Amino acid sequence: DADVTQTPRNRITKTGKRIMLECSQTKGHDRMYWYRQDPGLGLRLIYYSFDVKDINKGEISDGYSVSRQAQAKFSLSLESAIPNQTALYFCATSAGEGGNEQFFGPGTRLTVL
Amino acid sequence: RKEVEQDPGPFNVPEGATVAFNCTYSNSASQSFFWYRQDCRKEPKLLMSVYSSGNEDGRFTAQLNRASQYISLLIRDSKLSDSATYLCAVNLNNFNKFYFGSGTKLNVKP
Numbered sequence: 567d568a569d570v571t572q573t574p575r576n577r578i579t580k581t582g583k584r585i586m587l588e589c590s591q592t593k594g595h596d597r598m599y600w601y602r603q604d605p606g607l608g609l610r611l612i613y614y615s616f617d618v619k620d621i622n623k624g625e626i627s628d629g630y631s632v633s634r635q636a637q638a639k640f641s642l643s644l645e646s647a648i649p650n651q652t653a654l655y656f657c658a659t660s661a662g663e664g665g666n667e668q669f670f671g672p673g674t675r676l677t678v679l
Numbered sequence: 680r681k682e683v684e685q686d687p688g689p690f691n692v693p694e695g696a697t698v699a700f701n702c703t704y705s706n707s708a709s710q711s712f713f714w715y716r717q718d719c720r721k722e723p724k725l726l727m728s729v730y731s732s733g734n735e736d737g738r739f740t741a742q743l744n745r746a747s748q749y750i751s752l753l754i755r756d757s758k759l760s761d762s763a764t765y766l767c768a769v770n771l772n773n774f775n776k777f778y779f780g781s782g783t784k785l786n787v788k789p
Contacts, residue, residue, distance in 0.1 A: 608780055608781030609723070609779040610779075611776065614776070654720075667713060668725075668768075672721070673720075673722050
């Protein structure tokens with residue numbers, strides 16, 4: 567079984583809809599991250615969390631919110647989806663200090679019409 | 680200015696060729712460096728960490744040049760299976776954030 571899972575894997579929705587992307591991990595890591603990836607722009611950090619009580623904005627948090635329901639779960643919400651939020655979304659985890667690698671989930675491909 | 684910059688490529692090379700990618704970073708406080716491999720429509724996966732002394736893993740060699748603020752990845756004897764996008768990542772340990780480059784695409788052709 568995959569250590570980092572994301573649901574759904576693909577989603578098509580309409581402008582104005584509320585969308586939640588979910589991430590679960592079995593790695594026992596405290597740190598979890600949400601990124602979006604767009605062609606030519608690479609991975610951009612949306613939000614990150616270092617433990618259940620800690621939530622931090624990344625470089626592109628506008629239009630997004632997150633919830634860290636448990637150590638193993640970190641969800642990303644789009645309260646009112648817009649077309650320029652069409653992207654590939656990745657959840658990632660890491661252990662301990664920043665020198666440790668990040669492990670990525672398989673990604674969620676979101677299309678907002 | 681972007682925190683991390685890479686040449687997007689694509690680099691089109693024949694099998695057996697040696698190819699090198701560079702990645703520059705803007706923050707001299709960066710402390711940890713990584714190369715990730717990403718196949719089309721898949722998640723990035725760690726290829727190797729980059730240490731100050733450089734490191735080698737089979738056909739792959741990574742180097743760090745702090746003075747010029749870049750990291751490099753050298754792939755020797757390229758295989759068809761090396762075709763992918765290679766992302767560099769740097770981490771500012773004090774701020775616990777990773778910054779990724781936009782990736783360099785490699786196509787290895789028969």
